[in-house]
Amino acid sequence: MTAPVHFAFDTGPLGEGATGAPRPGDVQAALLDLLQTVIRMSGGEGGLMLLEAAGGGPDWTRTITHNLSPAWQAQIETPDSRLRRLVSSGGDGPAGWRDAELGIGAAVPVILADGRRAGIILLTGSAPVEAPWLDDLGHVAGRLLQVQTSYAVSRGRGRELAALNKIAATLTSTLQLDEILTSTIDGIREILNVEAVSLLLLDEERGELIFKKTLGEDPDWIFQYSLRAERGLVSECVRGGRPLLVNTVADDPRFYPEVDGVAGFKTRSVLCAPLATRGQTLGAVEVINKRDGPFDLHDQDLLVSMTASVANAIYHSRLFHQLTVANADLEASRWEVVRSRNTLRALFDGIPHAIYIVDRDYRLVALNRASAQLAGADLPAPPPAELLLAAGQPQTNRADAAPGEKNPFGAFVGQVCYQALFRRAEPCVGCRVAETLFAGQRTQRAERRWGQDDQVAEWDVSTYPILDEHGQVAQAVVFVQDVTEKRRLEVSLAQSEKLAAVGQLAAGVAHEINNPLAAIIANTQLLKRELPAEDERQESVQLIALASDRALQVVRNLLDFARQERYEFAPTDVNVSIRNAFALAAPLLRDPALKLVTDLAPDLPPVSASLDHLQGVWLNFLLNARDALAGQEGEIQVISRRQGNEVHVLVADTGAGIQPERLPRLFEPFYTTKKSGQGTGLGLFTCHRIIKQHGGHIRVDSQLGRGTVFTVVLPLPAGAPV
Numbered sequence: 171m172t173a174p175v176h177f178a179f180d181t182g183p184l185g186e187g188a189t190g191a192p193r194p195g196d197v198q199a200a201l202l203d204l205l206q207t208v209i210r211m212s213g214g215e216g217g218l219m220l221l222e223a224a225g226g227g228p229d230w231t232r233t234i235t236h237n238l239s240p241a242w243q244a245q246i247e248t249p250d251s252r253l254r255r256l257v258s259s260g261g262d263g264p265a266g267w268r269d270a271e272l273g274i275g276a277a278v279p280v281i282l283a284d285g286r287r288a289g290i291i292l293l294t295g296s297a298p299v300e301a302p303w304l305d306d307l308g309h310v311a312g313r314l315l316q317v318q319t320s321y322a323v324s325r326g327r328g329r330e331l332a333a334l335n336k337i338a339a340t341l342t343s344t345l346q347l348d349e350i351l352t353s354t355i356d357g358i359r360e361i362l363n364v365e366a367v368s369l370l371l372l373d374e375e376r377g378e379l380i381f382k383k384t385l386g387e388d389p390d391w392i393f394q395y396s397l398r399a400e401r402g403l404v405s406e407c408v409r410g411g412r413p414l415l416v417n418t419v420a421d422d423p424r425f426y427p428e429v430d431g432v433a434g435f436k437t438r439s440v441l442c443a444p445l446a447t448r449g450q451t452l453g454a455v456e457v458i459n460k461r462d463g464p465f466d467l468h469d470q471d472l473l474v475s476m477t478a479s480v481a482n483a484i485y486h487s488r489l490f491h492q493l494t495v496a497n498a499d500l501e502a503s504r505w506e507v508v509r510s511r512n513t514l515r516a517l518f519d520g521i522p523h524a525i526y527i528v529d530r531d532y533r534l535v536a537l538n539r540a541s542a543q544l545a546g547a548d549l550p551a552p553p554p555a556e557l558l559l560a561a562g563q564p565q566t567n568r569a570d571a572a573p574g575e576k577n578p579f580g581a582f583v584g585q586v587c588y589q590a591l592f593r594r595a596e597p598c599v600g601c602r603v604a605e606t607l608f609a610g611q612r613t614q615r616a617e618r619r620w621g622q623d624d625q626v627a628e629w630d631v632s633t634y635p636i637l638d639e640h641g642q643v644a645q646a647v648v649f650v651q652d653v654t655e656k657r658r659l660e661v662s663l664a665q666s667e668k669l670a671a672v673g674q675l676a677a678g679v680a681h682e683i684n685n686p687l688a689a690i691i692a693n694t695q696l697l698k699r700e701l702p703a704e705d706e707r708q709e710s711v712q713l714i715a716l717a718s719d720r721a722l723q724v725v726r727n728l729l730d731f732a733r734q735e736r737y738e739f740a741p742t743d744v745n746v747s748i749r750n751a752f753a754l755a756a757p758l759l760r761d762p763a764l765k766l767v768t769d770l771a772p773d774l775p776p777v778s779a780s781l782d783h784l785q786g787v788w789l790n791f792l793l794n795a796r797d798a799l800a801g802q803e804g805e806i807q808v809i810s811r812r813q814g815n816e817v818h819v820l821v822a823d824t825g826a827g828i829q830p831e832r833l834p835r836l837f838e839p840f841y842t843t844k845k846s847g848q849g850t851g852l853g854l855f856t857c858h859r860i861i862k863q864h865g866g867h868i869r870v871d872s873q874l875g876r877g878t879v880f881t882v883v884l885p886l887p888a889g890a891p892v
Contacts (some may be wrong), residue, residue: 221289347487371453402426417464524650741776751788798825
């Protein structure tokens, strides 16, 4: 017996086949046409053609028949029929196939060009069919089978290639997973010529099949969820990581309809392949019910190659989705960082004290608005913090500011701190930043400097280390706090407390002295009246009277100091108060060596003041100027001027001047520069307190040997004429 051979060709369903001229590549039609021609030429009643299948023996789904009787049809369909037994035995040459009982008139083997048998043609009839061309007919049928099969295979490969090109175009043109899967699964269904294709995916976390969708004849997917994936052909395919081919699922105990079947389909055959890529199994693709016969190894190889593309598409789509989600999270985080940075920026710039960060080379890394203003920078007003945060607009003073970011202090960043901020060629005197940068210590120091308004400013300077990821000091934060006002308030508070204590003491002492002093004065007056004028004791009594008067004045000064005076403010002409003071002091200023000069501005607007108190201030300054001349030839000058929204009154003398070290204490109570017994130390203190109650202040300029100038500054009320 000649060895069998297997050809993969399109035979179509069992039956009579099509009529008319066969198309190229239509094997079913060509062989049916040949069978009909043989029956007609031999005069037989009917016939059938059995084709060999892989593994030997006829494959009953590869049977072509024409004009068979019902009895013959029964022989074909009955599992244990005489015809099946005869075919199973293979016969003994063409003569061995003849069987009068069955009604086989002739048997013609289908011989290929290489001599192998591809099948057999049986002609039915009650009498044997004898014809010399029957042997040649077998070779003709074999040649026809080869030609048509080759053409069919070529046409199938072309169809497969077109479908694969379509799938490849989809894979390279989009990252939308649904579009990729729909196109790919539809292409698999077309290439393998099956009724349905199912896609089953694994749960990424649990590694179990949880999702299935099937594409059949309709363009819509059939979905199925919550699969029980511990059983079934597909589950074994996924777990084993290898394809499975089952042409008769009814005979396979592994078949599990809930997983392997599809709603609305009667599953006959299944071919499945895992979706595997980069060492991961993502799921499986299952094709169901091949239309033109059983699945074969070519179908399996083709499916495996296509599932590799599907797996890659799913993998890349998931990566793209993860990247999209990660990018969205990153964008959200970026905006959160921007908002946080803007919040910190607003807080950083809102701190009224100077804060800046320097590296180990003393170069500025960051600084706030107060630091830039400390250096005299003219900066625009910052935007409101709520607008800055709402807009999410980054504002920075970093050296690495990105293009487009605002950098209002960029001129300072990167410069050496003592050069950029303080215009020095070397580190500041007493600077302790080095202790922080190189020893990691927190430091604090006090510093006094001249401010831009020529006033002494007091600062507290603190430094703090910033550590890098290795715990080493990389930068230092310098915090400069202007404590001038704080110190002034502290001094003022201490002064107030001291004044309160001194005032209580002064009031008590004054009251205790006042009574015996009154008795002394009264008795002195009695003695003056009772003693004759020529009595030599009159001189002693006069000395007692003068000493009593002086003591009485001291007591009055003490009481005035301790008493909380009431001020009655009214529009006051400063020049009038000065003239009144000159009138009161005139008897005390009559000295030929003394020259009085006044230069009062005629157009001074009135100030809100207490006239009596202002007169007392001018009187005190005039008498102090007289005392400063000490009877020597000199000049006292009083000038009044308007300076903007202020009235300035200058009282100058050409006396000996005041030592610089005494100037800071001039307005302290009980402090005097006069000789012992010539002053109480309360005059300038009282003047200072009065002017302060008027909202003004006093400046002192003095040079030894040239004289002293007291400048009283009084504010003009709002709405004063220009």
